Amino acid sequence: MVPRQDIRREEPAVNFKPEIVLLYCQNCVVEDADLSVAAKANSRFQAKLVMMPCASKVEASHLLKILAQGADGVVVVGCPYQQCHRLDGSLRAEKRIEYLKQLLRESGLPAERLGMERGLNLSGLQLMLLAEKRALAVRPLGPNPMKEGLAA
Amino acid sequence: MIIAEWKPLPELIQQLRGYHRLLLVGCAACAAECAAGGEREVETLAPLLRLALPAEGRPIQIVTRTLERQCEWEFVEELAETIPKVEVVLSLACGIGVQAVADRFPEIPVYPGVNTTSLALRQEPGLWSARCLACGDCRLGETFGLCPVARCAKSLQNGPCGGTRPNGSCEIAEHLDCVWNLIVERAIARGQMESLLEIRPAKDWSNSHHGGPKRMLREDLRP
Numbered sequence: 001m002v003p004r005q006d007i008r009r010e011e012p013a014v015n016f017k018p019e020i021v022l023l024y025c026q027n028c029v030v031e032d033a034d035l036s037v038a039a040k041a042n043s044r045f046q047a048k049l050v051m052m053p054c055a056s057k058v059e060a061s062h063l064l065k066i067l068a069q070g071a072d073g074v075v076v077v078g079c080p081y082q083q084c085h086r087l088d089g090s091l092r093a094e095k096r097i098e099y100l101k102q103l104l105r106e107s108g109l110p111a112e113r114l115g116m117e118r119g120l121n122l123s124g125l126q127l128m129l130l131a132e133k134r135a136l137a138v139r140p141l142g143p144n145p146m147k148e149g150l151a152a
Numbered sequence: 153m154i155i156a157e158w159k160p161l162p163e164l165i166q167q168l169r170g171y172h173r174l175l176l177v178g179c180a181a182c183a184a185e186c187a188a189g190g191e192r193e194v195e196t197l198a199p200l201l202r203l204a205l206p207a208e209g210r211p212i213q214i215v216t217r218t219l220e221r222q223c224e225w226e227f228v229e230e231l232a233e234t235i236p237k238v239e240v241v242l243s244l245a246c247g248i249g250v251q252a253v254a255d256r257f258p259e260i261p262v263y264p265g266v267n268t269t270s271l272a273l274r275q276e277p278g279l280w281s282a283r284c285l286a287c288g289d290c291r292l293g294e295t296f297g298l299c300p301v302a303r304c305a306k307s308l309q310n311g312p313c314g315g316t317r318p319n320g321s322c323e324i325a326e327h328l329d330c331v332w333n334l335i336v337e338r339a340i341a342r343g344q345m346e347s348l349l350e351i352r353p354a355k356d357w358s359n360s361h362h363g364g365p366k367r368m369l370r371e372d373l374r375p
Contacts, residue, residue, distance in 0.1 A: 059192065059196075060192075060196045061192065061195040061196040061198075061199065064196060064199035064200050064203065065195075065199045067199065067203055068199035068200075068202040068203050103161065103200055104200075104203075106160070106161040106162065107161045107162075107165065107200060107203070107204040108162075108165075108204060109203055109204060145206055146202070146203060146206065
């Protein structure tokens with residue numbers, strides 16, 4: 001979990017509210033997490049949460065399809081190193097994401113739209129902060145050109 | 153299996169320039185086994201191209217299909233309904249599959265999405281190694297099941313050369329085993345070292361690509 005002070009707060013200069021899809025491993029979140037906090041409407045970004053049985057369930061095609069459908073950023077949340085509930089599930093997810101970032105760079109696309117975070121016993125608020133971190137990373141890139149009406 | 157790998161993405165993007173309706177077609181046989189052109193790779197490349205092509209000002213519609221085998225006419229025929237609706241085909245099959253589609257549908261451009269590299273064995277997850285060059289005169293029985301044509305950098309028939317490293321790897325790369333070292337080790341293990349000293353007739357290369365394009369005819373199987 002990244003310390004809160006690492007996140008730089010700044011008011012959006014333009015009317016751009018990044019849409020972030022956050023796919024999280026069910027084992028990373030506390031059982032009674034209030035996920036409505038993370039999914040709640042927010043003035044700075046919009047988060048969509050998707051629970052997975054393990055971070056390794058995410059395929060390369062899933063992440064690219066989410067971006068191709070117009071999401072501004074995607075973040076996968078897995079277990080910390082050596083604490084994965086499926087032994088090497090979060091490591092597999094990380095390898096896939098690094099491979100995808102390489103493909104995006106080779107294609108001339110910004111790899112910052114894709115990211116991975118790790119955490120354990122996360123609350124809804126902490127998930128929201130991870131989504132916000134990705135939102136801040138994609139803000140300089142502007143909206144995803146694949147959004148309806150924006151594609152050239 | 154036949155193994156292949158994705159072409160560099162800038163090359164793929166370059167060759168699709170100017171097209172607006174694309175059929176991306178994979179093959180569920182060898183290309184899928186080597187993680188280059190199966191359904192999973194087709195479904196990965198399609199959104200990647202959707203993302204990359206509009207960035208260059210070229211919106212594109214992509215239809216995806218994965219054939220059971222792209223090197224068999226009855227499976228290639230499944231594309232007949234889709235072909236008239238697209239402008240170009242990008243095939244993730246080996247060179248055989250690409251040519252089968254191009255032969256069946258000569259009216260449409262068919263581009264290869266992969267480079268076909270060799271006939272290989274999956275050694276472990278994520279690692280494939282060449283095992284055969286389809287030389288047309290198999291001598292595996294004489295070399296204890298290890299192919300010096302495919303696995304020796306010089307395709308030596310009477311190795312090892314002087315470039316074997318002390319640890320048994322090839323001089324061209326640390327991770328490559330010297331196949332002649334392996335052949336000798338296996339011969340010793342079987343107690344048949346003397347068989348490697350036999351004088352054998354020269355290998356017949358006329359049945360390899362040196363003899364021109366290959367063609368196999370079996371009259372008993374013809375209609």
